[in-house]
Amino acid sequence: MIRPVSHVAAMSPYALAQLDPPAGQRLVSLSQNESLRPPSPLIAQAVAEAAANGHLYPDPDWTALCARLAELHDLPEQGLLCGNGSMELIAGLAQAFAGPDAAVLAPANAYPFFRTVAQLARARFDTAAEVDGCVSFDALLAAVQPDTRLVFVANPGNPTGTRISRRDLLRLREGLRENTLLVIDEAYGEFADDLNEPMFDLVARGDTVVLRTLSKAYGLAGFRVGWGLFPPQIAVQIRKVMNPNNVSVCGQAAALAALNDQDYMHETCDLTAELRDRFADRLRSAGFDVPKSHTNFLLIRFADQSTATGADKALREKGIFLRPQSGAGLANCLRATIGQTADLELMAAVLDRWAEEFQP
Numbered sequence: 318m319i320r321p322v323s324h325v326a327a328m329s330p331y332a333l334a335q336l337d338p339p340a341g342q343r344l345v346s347l348s349q350n351e352s353l354r355p356p357s358p359l360i361a362q363a364v365a366e367a368a369a370n371g372h373l374y375p376d377p378d379w380t381a382l383c384a385r386l387a388e389l390h391d392l393p394e395q396g397l398l399c400g401n402g403s404m405e406l407i408a409g410l411a412q413a414f415a416g417p418d419a420a421v422l423a424p425a426n427a428y429p430f431f432r433t434v435a436q437l438a439r440a441r442f443d444t445a446a447e448v449d450g451c452v453s454f455d456a457l458l459a460a461v462q463p464d465t466r467l468v469f470v471a472n473p474g475n476p477t478g479t480r481i482s483r484r485d486l487l488r489l490r491e492g493l494r495e496n497t498l499l500v501i502d503e504a505y506g507e508f509a510d511d512l513n514e515p516m517f518d519l520v521a522r523g524d525t526v527v528l529r530t531l532s533k534a535y536g537l538a539g540f541r542v543g544w545g546l547f548p549p550q551i552a553v554q555i556r557k558v559m560n561p562n563n564v565s566v567c568g569q570a571a572a573l574a575a576l577n578d579q580d581y582m583h584e585t586c587d588l589t590a591e592l593r594d595r596f597a598d599r600l601r602s603a604g605f606d607v608p609k610s611h612t613n614f615l616l617i618r619f620a621d622q623s624t625a626t627g628a629d630k631a632l633r634e635k636g637i638f639l640r641p642q643s644g645a646g647l648a649n650c651l652r653a654t655i656g657q658t659a660d661l662e663l664m665a666a667v668l669d670r671w672a673e674e675f676q677p
Contacts, residue, residue, distance in 0.1 A: 324439045342636030347654040347664060349640070350475070350614050352536035353589055357578035360537075360571045367570035375566045379544075382569050385576045386544055392517055396547045398555060399572075401563045403504055403530040403543030406555070408434045410467060410526065413554045414498055415440035419466035424452045426477055428502065429644040431469040440466070444646075450477040450608050450616065454485055458492045468493060471502040472516075473509055476642050476652045478610030483514035490519060498551070499525045504543075505612040507534035508586050523548045533613055534586050535575040540565075542572040589613045593655045599665055604672065614654045617668075622648035624675070631671040637664050 338344045379399040387394045400406040411434035415421050421435035425444040435442035443465070445456040452470060461468075470489070473480040490499050501516050506529050519525040528545035532538040542564055547555060564572075575582065597607045597615055606618040619625040622643070629641055629651055637660075639651040653664060 324436065338636035338638070339634060342634075345635075345637040345656075345660045345663060347656050347660060348638045348652070349538075350533065350612070350652075350654050351538050351656075352533060352585060352613070353592070353654075353656050354536065354585060356536035356571070357575050357581040359578045359581075360574040363570040363574035364567045367567045370566050373566065374562050375564055375569055377561045379564060379569060382542075382544075382564075382573050382576070385573055389576060389579070390515075390517060392546055396520065396549050396552050398545055398547055398552055398559075399564050399569075400543040400545070400559065401568075402532060402541040403502065403528045403545065404430060405559065405563060406528055406543055406545050407431070407469070407500070407502065408437065409555045409558045410498070410500055411435055411438040411440065412558045414466050414551075418464065420462055420464045421467045421469065422457065422460055422462075422465050423469040424457065424474070426450065426474070426642075426645050426647055427469060428471050428475045435467075447477070450474075451479045452481055452485075454489045454492070457489060461493065461497065465494075465497055467498050467500060469500045469502060471504065473503075473505045473611040475504065475612065476614070476616055476640070476645050476647065476650070478608060478612045478614060478616050480509055480512075480611040483516065486516060486519075490522070490525060493524075495524055497524070501525065501527045503527060504530045505533055507582065508590065508613060509611045510586075517546050520546045520548055523550065526551060531572050531575055534582050534589075535572075536585065537568075537571055537575055540568045540571045542568050589655050592658065592661065596655070596661050596665065600668070603665070603669055605668065614652050616642070616647075617651045617653060618647075619649045619651070625649045625651055627675060628668060628671055632664065632667055635663070635667050637667060639664070 382399055383394050383397040386397055415435060415438040417439045420441040420443050422443045423431045424447050426447050432442050443460055445460040447453055493499060517527050520527055526545055526547050530543040593610055600607045607615055632639060639653045642650040642652055
């Protein structure tokens with residue numbers, strides 16, 4: 318028998334959303350934090366034109382894409398890297414800077430992929446307790462060990478939806494050693510940009526990375542395009558472990574077209590926020606515990622894991638799939654993507670009926 322290396326054999330597969338509705342039920346997927354509407358209409362022609370060059374390898378330096386990102390965010394082009402989704406960049410950071418002799422630290426209820434990349438790098442994965450779904454900087458700093466090499470913080474957070482202020486992130490950065498790399502994952506950053514607290518300037522210190530993606534606010538989840546700003550000396554190392562032709566010809570064309578339609582992206586964020594806040598109030602008025610969110614999803618907290626499982630079962634029986642959060646240490650929670658109004662209404666109605674019938 319051919320055996321895998323020991324650290325891979327010991328891992329569990331990354332948990333993907335389960336989307337298998339009962340026979341006869343329409344699938345209502347509110348589990349993957351996808352955009353509530355398709356991407357900008359501009360991308361259709363851009364992708365069609367790019368397809369004519371499908372026999373060619375993509376630009377390995379993402380030249381046009383990086384130039385547009387630099388223009389939009391007032392950033393230096395040097396240090397901009399694009400990935401096959403931001404997941405590739407997260408994995409590359411762990412591969413290049415973690416390992417058996419270095420630890421990775423993240424908040425306890427953080428994006429589970431942080432743990433996965435630490436395991437792939439054979440690094441110890443440490444966590445710091447959160448307070449009511451919010452990152453505790455005191456806990457993070459107290460959890461730093463002499464071998465802590467990477468600290469991952471998602472902002473806004475997934476799956477909590479909570480957000481960290483610029484002031485607190487600065488306090489965290491100042492409290493870390495210079496040889497500890499802080500990675501700020503802003504996959505949902507566009508949904509909080511109206512607060513005008515950008516973090517890209519921290520990258521100039523040389524010890525901080527800021528990541529983003531076009532999967533959420535831009536609606537390009539299927540095209541797999543992420544990006545980040547890296548200190549130049551960090552970027553050099555990351556490129557060594559990346560696929561040199563990672564973002565396809567069509568992916569780069571779609572991303573550039575989406576970036577060129579800022580009005581559409583901002584409209585998507587506004588529509589999402591309006592629906593999110595309306596349904597958060599709707600669920601709270603029915604007695605559900607729903608923290609404030611700065612993303613395109615809501616976290617619904619139940620009394621315990623058994624209660625959350627019961628609610629999830631009632632939803633799945635109607636073909637409605639939310640995302641259980643045991644993998645993020647929140648087994649009493651379900652995460653609901655902000656989708657179409659009719660689907661959200663159906664979800665809320667099913668939860669209402671379940672709550673009426675539920676006997677704790």
